[in-house]
Amino acid sequence: MKFSSPSGALAASALLALTTACTPGASAPSGGAAALLPAGAMVATIDVNLTLDPSGSTPAGPAGGYRPLAAGVARGTYVQFQNSDGFPHTATSIAGTAYPTTYPFSSAALGASGSTLSGGFSSGSLAPGTTSAPLLADVAGRYIYGCFYHYGTPMRAELDVR
Numbered sequence: 001m002k003f004s005s006p007s008g009a010l011a012a013s014a015l016l017a018l019t020t021a022c023t024p025g026a027s028a029p030s031g032g033a034a035a036l037l038p039a040g041a042m043v044a045t046i047d048v049n050l051t052l053d054p055s056g057s058t059p060a061g062p063a064g065g066y067r068p069l070a071a072g073v074a075r076g077t078y079v080q081f082q083n084s085d086g087f088p089h090t091a092t093s094i095a096g097t098a099y100p101t102t103y104p105f106s107s108a109a110l111g112a113s114g115s116t117l118s119g120g121f122s123s124g125s126l127a128p129g130t131t132s133a134p135l136l137a138d139v140a141g142r143y144i145y146g147c148f149y150h151y152g153t154p155m156r157a158e159l160d161v162r
């Protein structure tokens with residue numbers, strides 16, 4: 001994960017208030033994530049790569065395929081998923097705070113949806129080299145998600161918003 005922050009925090013928050021109101025709710029085409037970010041937004045980018053990101057254990061259970069597997073994110077940050085792998089993945093929210101033992105997704109996961117972590121989301125099928133539309137970390141708590149294609153591998157991870 002990498003963080004970026006504005007140099008002028010005060011000016012940036014004023015811009016944030018102005019640009020949030022006119023940000024379209026519709027999902028961006030793959031690779032168009034940057035266009036939807038408010039100016040000066042704090043961004044946490046989660047790497048999506050089943051080939052290179054090591055599996056491990058998180059408070060929600062066995063995880064893998066994303067980096068970091070348990071990402072601590074400040075409320076107000078925008079989270080986006082970047083597929084650095086050579087084949088498609090999704091980052092799709094799962095209800096609850098522990099990875100379910102049964103497969104949790106429907107084909108709806110293949111389309112991009114959601115604009116906040118608390119409202120549920122899917123990156124949609126992320127092609128190699130593309131980045132998802134940004135999601136606002138709006139409410140503190142643990143959010144778990146996984147990949148439509150590789151959930152059982154396991155390919156799943158969590159976001160801890162504080």
Ligand SMILES: [Cu+2]
Binds near residue numbers: 147150155
């Ligand atoms: Cu996958």
